[in-house]
Each structure stands twice: as structure tokens, then as C-alpha cells.
Amino acid sequence: MVKTYGFIGLGHLGRFLAGSLLREGFGLVVTDLNKENAADLIAAGAIWAGDAQAVAEQVEAVITCLPSPSVSERVLTGERGILAGLKPGGCWIEMSTLDEQEIIRLGAMAAAQGIRVMEAPVTGGVHLAASGEISVITGGDQDLYELHLPAFQAMGNQIFRAGPLGKAAIIKVITNMLAFIHLVACGEALMLAKKGGIDLTDAFNIIKASSGNSFVHETEGQVILNGSYNINFTMDLACKDLGFAMGFARDFGVPLDLASQTEQTFIRARAAYGGDAWSSQVVKLLEDAVGTDLRAPGFPAEL
Incomplete structure (x- = not known):
């Protein structure tokens, strides 16, 4: 079980998903373009980091919840991105909604650097994310699903595994x-x-x-x-x-x-x-x- 996660993207949805992790006792390192979005999380015990690389350097698994595939790719692969900070064997968990081929392509880029990937988009609405009752749809290897299941259960009340990477998308x-x-x-x-x-x-x-x-x-x-x-x-x-x-x-x-x-x-x-x-x-x-x-x-x- 992973005890501490990185979380990048604290918009309408992400801030509530991150808050559920904190509420259920997980450690959290966070960043966002707007630090004000993290104010409540920091007050509740989250650690602020200046960028994606700084988040990844402090954890074994990084969760992203971002608005578009281009932003996800930039945060993953760009200068001071996730791949610059995660150690080999670490995990990137993408909770944004991406196209099947896009998450597979990004997954291959991460795998080339020794980083494993899961997708975990959510459905049900922001109001259910706020109460920790949203549904989580995962895609990826079975062992990763089992490793991160406690975190998914902290964020949602129905957790599904759709199959290998891309099927959740x-x-x-x-x-x-x-x-x-x-x-x-x-x-x-x-x-x-x-x-x-x-x-x-x-x-x-x-x-x-x-x-x-x-x-x-x-x-x-x-x-x-x-x-x-x-x-x-x-x-x-x-x-x-x-x-x-x-x-x-x-x-x-x-x-x-x-x-x-x-x-x-x-x-x-x-x-x-x-x-x-x-x-x-x-x-x-x-x-x-x-x-x-x-x-x-x-x-x-x-x-």
C-alpha cells in the first residue's frame, strides 16, 4: 500500500479527489498553477511543491487530474515534469479523461523511463467527488490495481477495473x-x-x-x-x-x-x-x- 501520493491538478474535480485522500489518512504532496486552489489542502496537512518534478521527487506515485491531453503530456514529459522527478519503478496515475491511444502513447513514453502507468478517470459528478462517493474506472495491470486500490477506495465508493491500459478511457x-x-x-x-x-x-x-x-x-x-x-x-x-x-x-x-x-x-x-x-x-x-x-x-x- 502506498502511503503518500503526489497530486497535480486541483481544479473543480481534483481538489475534492485530493481532499478525500487526505481525509482518509494518506499523505499528499500537491501542486497546481494556482496555489490558492491548494489552500484548504495545505491547511489540512498537504505539502506544497513548486512544480510537477518537485512533487514527483517526494513520492512513489503521482496522480494527475488535468483539463486536456496536451496539458497531461506537458506535465508528464516537459521540463521539470513528472518523468524528471519519479524514480524508476514509480507510478503515474492519470485521472483525467484521455483518448485510448493517447494514454497508451503516454504510457509507452513513461515505460521507456521505467515508470508504470494506470488510468483512473472518474464519473458521477463533482458533487460526488466532494463526498468521496464518485465512481472510479481503472485501466492497467492487475498488480497496480491492487496496490493502489486503497487510494481509489478513499476517493470513490464504486471502483471498476475495465481492463488493460486504454480501456478505462x-x-x-x-x-x-x-x-x-x-x-x-x-x-x-x-x-x-x-x-x-x-x-x-x-x-x-x-x-x-x-x-x-x-x-x-x-x-x-x-x-x-x-x-x-x-x-x-x-x-x-x-x-x-x-x-x-x-x-x-x-x-x-x-x-x-x-x-x-x-x-x-x-x-x-x-x-x-x-x-x-x-x-x-x-x-x-x-x-x-x-x-x-x-x-x-x-x-x-x-x-
């Missing part, structure tokens, strides 16, 4: 693809209800109790009805993941009609509201087109 992208399709459908359903004269609180509760319910309706539906749209996941990230899904569609020869249409909807939403807008704001395209908002009292601004 595929299923994680599939789950995100479904979530984005459900999100667009949720907006359409709520708009039909409102235009049909149904109270939106009633509509939300009836859908929640019906065969048409989804996790997205239960969660993102609430911040849509509040008007904050704040799901702590950006339009840029949604477009990135939908792009991965369409790449898999080409690679595997699978036509994805719904996902293709959903990707175009998100691209339009990103053009309208910006890449930093919350992904749930994709529903605002429909609100703007119809000239009717989807608001109901009593729903939270953030989950």
Missing part, C-alpha cells in the same frame, strides 16, 4: 457521451412540459419517478431549473469528450447518430456562450430559441 468517454445526450433530452423534456402548461417542479418530480428518468435529470436538471447551470464542468470539456466519442465511432466503425447530433449542439452552445460556460448551459440554446426560460423555485444553484 473508452468506457469513460461512453458514459460522458450518454450524459451529454441525456442533458439535451432533459432540456427538451422540460421545455415541452412548460409549454404544455405543466408546473416545472411537478414536471421534474414526475419525470424523476418515471421510466424516462436519468441521473442527469436528477442532478443537472436541478441547476438548470435554478438558472445557475453550475455543474462544475465546462463546455470545452464536453466538446473534448464528445470529440473522443466520435473518434471511437470512426475507429470502431460504429455509426453514432445521437452522439453526432449532440456534438453539433454542444459546438453551437460553445460558440454562443463560450468554452468556459457550464456544459449544462447547452439547454439555454433551446430556451433562447423558444424565448422561454426553465425556472422553478427551490432548486439549488450548485449540487
